[in-house]
Amino acid sequence: MSNGEVNMAAEEVVSLEDVWVRFDGVAILEGINLSVYQNDFLGMIGPNGGGKTTLLKVILGLIRPSQGKVTVLGGTPERGRRFVGYVPQYSLFDRDFPASVWDVVLMGRLGQVGRFKRYSEEDKKAALNALETVEMLDFEDSQIGRLSGGQQQRVFIARALVSEPKLLLLDEPTASVDAPMMEEFYELLNRLKKRMAIVLVTHDLSAVSIYVDTVGCVNRKLFYHHSKEISAEDLEAAYQCPIELIAHGVPHRVLSDHD
């Protein structure tokens, strides 16, 4: 890596040390060790039910690990999450909810505004900027439920960006995005990665191969070497199926050669 020195000095935004999550005695995550640095754009792949979403929720402090240590921006997840932007997989909001795009984006500022206070000019400016970044400024007065899935997703990204986070966590963000918008969406992430660390959970392997800088694979255990290459052994271990099935159609620069 050409900027190796810069990278060495990069601030560690997330650190997981031997993190285990069990529900009713069943292990969902086993012995996870993970470091995410401030310039990282990490793609997290893995089979459905493999614990990708759980891993994000551990970082957000929504799920408390059964054992192990989680540090987000030098503190607990609860303290750190003010500086974390989160785009959930499904937003289970009511399509008829009476809120405009503007209302929804401003909600992302709640960690910055004092309690009992109104949104300040600064909050409103941040909301304008975030909407501009995702190119949804024209829709600020629209009711959120009336937008298409892809447009809603952009609004939720704006809601995550409006707090000017140091870490952006996205959970299957392309699930409701139509194909033509997909490329645009990844270009957006590409621009954002200069400003923040990004962790992208996805099953879209081709996107991972093109856009992200490093790849991890989760299935109870995490296979991650802070590089863009995952060994075939790791992938087979994670997906528990022969590599041809997973790697079908994936440019082989993600996968290192068998040796």
Added chain:
Amino acid sequence: MEILQYGFMQRALMAGILISITCGVIGTYVVVRRMVFISGGISHSAFGGIGLGYLVGIDPVLGAMLFAIGSALGIGAISRRTRLPEDTAIGILWAVGMALGIIFIGLSPGFAPDLFGYLFGNILSVSFSDLIVMVALTALILVVVTLLFKELMSLSFDEEFAKVSGVPTGRLYFILVVLIALSVVVLIRAVGIILLIALLTIPAAISRQFVSSLKKMMLLSILLSIVFVVLGLWLSYVLDLASGATIILFSGVMFLASLGLSRWRRRRLSSTAS
């Protein structure tokens, strides 16, 4: 309009405006956050407090307030801190509260005057001291909602995201259920424990079909509620029917009409768009 000369009618109209403000504001949260069943549980369990009031000789409304707040906190605690499903907890508190009320009333000496009024409401019997309680509680509800408006909106819209943004969602949820308990108390005298759930939900359910912001939904719900209460009251006077039940039935009919109207409106919008 000679009926307006009567003191009881003036008090009834005043009460109507107060319950409409409460229904418009809290009913909006009840509807958008789907807390109708919780509200039903809180209001019915308040009957235990009515019975306690008769038994120990305090104002039954005060007893109802204690029970409503107690059951609101109870439902909140059970659903947040245990793995018992929320609707199970509500169902249990609902019936236990009512059963306690019946036992308390059975144990109290003599008969229970105005019991029917607490169950089904009698807006014409609202006293001056009832009005003072209603004014105080409505003011309290408005102050809390104004102070916590954006937090309550984010709790209602997407609780998980609210939590991630640093909103203390646990405490806020308790505040919201206590606000519902206080609204129950405001509504008891006018429409009664059993019927109040309709007035809490119908105006908000109608408004939601026509507006796109939480504030507008509250304002429209308040207006609709005032119309329903005043016209319902007038109908009950003209037709000589029970006031609480007439107000509720009138609201129910208007709700059905609103469904038709919003369907027609949507069809018209889609035909002009195409």
